[in-house]
Amino acid sequence: MSAAPSAAVGDNEVARLFERRAASLDEFAGHAGTVAAACHAMAVRFHQGGKLVVFGTGASSTDALHVAVEFVHPVIVGKRALPAISLTADAATVTGIAEREGMGAIFAHQIRHLAAPADIALGLSADGNSESVLNGLLTAHGMGMLTIALAGAGGGVIGASPAVDHVLVTTESDPRVVKEAHVTAYHVLWELVHVFFEQPGVLGPAVVS
Amino acid sequence: MESLYPFLYSGSTPDLDAVLAEVRASTVAKAREITELRQLIAAQDATRLAACATEMAARFSGGGRLLAFGNGGSATDAQQLATLFLDPGPGERALPAYCLANDTAVVTALCNDVGVEVVFARQIAAFGQPRDIAIGLSTSGNSENLLRALDEAARHGLLTVGIAGYDGGKMAELDSLDYLFVAPSSSVHRIQEAQTTVYHTLWQLTVASLAGIR
Numbered sequence: 001m002s003a004a005p006s007a008a009v010g011d012n013e014v015a016r017l018f019e020r021r022a023a024s025l026d027e028f029a030g031h032a033g034t035v036a037a038a039c040h041a042m043a044v045r046f047h048q049g050g051k052l053v054v055f056g057t058g059a060s061s062t063d064a065l066h067v068a069v070e071f072v073h074p075v076i077v078g079k080r081a082l083p084a085i086s087l088t089a090d091a092a093t094v095t096g097i098a099e100r101e102g103m104g105a106i107f108a109h110q111i112r113h114l115a116a117p118a119d120i121a122l123g124l125s126a127d128g129n130s131e132s133v134l135n136g137l138l139t140a141h142g143m144g145m146l147t148i149a150l151a152g153a154g155g156g157v158i159g160a161s162p163a164v165d166h167v168l169v170t171t172e173s174d175p176r177v178v179k180e181a182h183v184t185a186y187h188v189l190w191e192l193v194h195v196f197f198e199q200p201g202v203l204g205p206a207v208v209s
Numbered sequence: 210m211e212s213l214y215p216f217l218y219s220g221s222t223p224d225l226d227a228v229l230a231e232v233r234a235s236t237v238a239k240a241r242e243i244t245e246l247r248q249l250i251a252a253q254d255a256t257r258l259a260a261c262a263t264e265m266a267a268r269f270s271g272g273g274r275l276l277a278f279g280n281g282g283s284a285t286d287a288q289q290l291a292t293l294f295l296d297p298g299p300g301e302r303a304l305p306a307y308c309l310a311n312d313t314a315v316v317t318a319l320c321n322d323v324g325v326e327v328v329f330a331r332q333i334a335a336f337g338q339p340r341d342i343a344i345g346l347s348t349s350g351n352s353e354n355l356l357r358a359l360d361e362a363a364r365h366g367l368l369t370v371g372i373a374g375y376d377g378g379k380m381a382e383l384d385s386l387d388y389l390f391v392a393p394s395s396s397v398h399r400i401q402e403a404q405t406t407v408y409h410t411l412w413q414l415t416v417a418s419l420a421g422i423r
Contacts, residue, residue: 011255013417017410018251022244029240032233039232040225058296059289066285073281075348075397175298176409179289183405187398188239192232202225 024172024181028188031168038148038166039189043196045120045146047203051083053115053145055107055136056124059179061088063124063186070190079194085114087136107136117144123164124182125149126175128156138163150185152178239399246394246403254390258407261370261388262414268368269415270422271340275306276367278329278358279346282401284310286346290408294415302416309333309358329358339366344408347371348400350378350391360385372407374400 028035042052052071054064064086071084087110088094097106111121121140123133128151141147141163148166151159155169170181196202265275275294277287287308294306309332310316319328333343343362345355350373359369363385370388371380377391392403 010259013414014255014258014410015251017413018247018406021247021406025240025244029237032236035236036229036232040229059292062285062288062292065288066282069281069285075282176293176413180402180405180409184240184243184398184402187402188236191239191398192235195232195235196228199228202228 020174021177021180024170024177025184027171028168028181028185034166034168035185035188035192038168039192040196040202041146041166042120042148042189043193044203045118046082046193046197047200048118050116050118050120050146051085052120052122053085053087053111053140054122054124055087055110055133057088057103057106057130057132058126059175060124060126060130060133060182061086063179063182064088064122066183067122067186067190070186074190080197082193082197087111087114104131104135106132108132108139111136111139111143111145115140115143115145120146120148122186123147123149123158124186125151125156125158126178126182127153127173128158128169129153130158134158134161137161141165148189150182152181242394242396243399243402246392246399247406250390250392250403250407253393254407257388258390258410259414261390262411263418264368264387265342265370265411265415266418266422268340268342269304269419273305273338273340273342273368275304275342275344276309276333276337276362277306277344277346278309278332278355280310280352280354282397283346283348283404284308286401286404286408287344289405290344290346290412293409293412297412297416302419304415304419326353326357329354330361333358333361333365333367337362337365337367341365342368342370344370344372345380346373346404346408347378347380348374348397348404350375350380356380356383359383363387370411372404374404 054067056064068084068086071082097109123137125133137147147164149164152170153173159169277290279287291306291308294304309329362369371386373380374392392400
């Protein structure tokens with residue numbers, strides 16, 4: 001093809017784009033303590049019979065689906081299936097609530113009717129300011145659920161919300177780079193929840209902080 | 210497994226602090242792993258990523274559309290890929306793109322009536338146009354329904370792009386592929402994370418290339 005100028009897309013540009021991703025991973029590694037605490041808290045909830053409820057809008061809606069399938073149908077043979085649902089799969093309910101009550105209510109409504117106090121809420125927001133994700137987390141927190149958030153662009157209102165028990169903040173604001181950091185974050189959450197889950201001794205009341 | 214998490218096999222009383230310390234160390238190691246994988250792909254694929262994006266831009270410029278597909282976690286990547294082109298956000302040019310895993314009526318009908326191996330190929334046969342672009346995502350590179358869809362797409366003249374992991378699997382042997390990008394890792398998770406960067410970069414380079422087409 002000769003329609004486009006090759007100068008627009010050189011090798012150096014590709015290398016630069018890939019290199020750009022490194023800083024958000026270094027930042028994630030710096031939050032290892034939060035990751036460990038969140039994994040432990042999640043494992044305790046699963047151990048007690050809770051399920052994981054995941055939500056996000058736009059690109060993050062696909063991440064919510066990804067997280068759910070990750071837990072329900074583990075890619076690593078021998079890992080136990082854990083209960084998880086995405087609140088972004090039901091277009092009938094989401095569009096129905098959005099039209100009637102507004103976008104801000106799409107996850108809170110589903111959480112009120114599908115979730116239980118023993119459950120875990122995981123909200124993803126690339127800019128940290130998604131109203132529907134924040135409302136979902138607020139509703140979940142009010143019900144007594146464990147609340148976890150992955151938030152980009154410095155965390156926004158979600159990163160600052162006292163309703164969120166564990167938040168992993170990415171400073172990066174490019175939504176594509178944030179998404180990539182989120183994919184690593186939830187893969188690691190999945191992988192490391194199993195470390196606790198396979199050792200129920202650390203999930204008993206005596207060691208739950 | 211035992212060497213990774215020895216405390217699980219020690220037989221002694223579980224020590225929460227020790228488990229937390231192991232999990233922290235594992236988190237740091239995994240972050241390093243994905244950054245190294247990205248460096249490897251940037252070195253091995255930069256030229257072909259740029260060439261692929263230039264061809265994609267030419268297809269869009271000629272009225273083509275993007276059809277993306279994959280299974281499981283890769284289905285959600287295909288959805289992300291489609292929405293990235295279709296709804297890229299303020300200040301960015303929206304381009305026609307559709308994910309062939311979106312419609313549960315079509316997918317379950319094809320699975321039930323024919324078989325999972327045709328779920329994407331039949332959709333490409335139904336509405337793929339010669340000027341379109343087909344992108345299939347698979348961690349193994351072996352998914353039968355992707356191989357069939359990419360063959361079908363090539364028969365109709367679509368630009369065909371495969372994104373795989375490990376050593377590329379059966380995708381690496383496919384004559385019908387115009388471009389194959391492989392994330393050379395044995396971890397499904399790190400593969401998917403690197404693939405996300407591959408298709409985000411393809412989008413960014415395609416948009417940049419399109420801006421140069423008057």
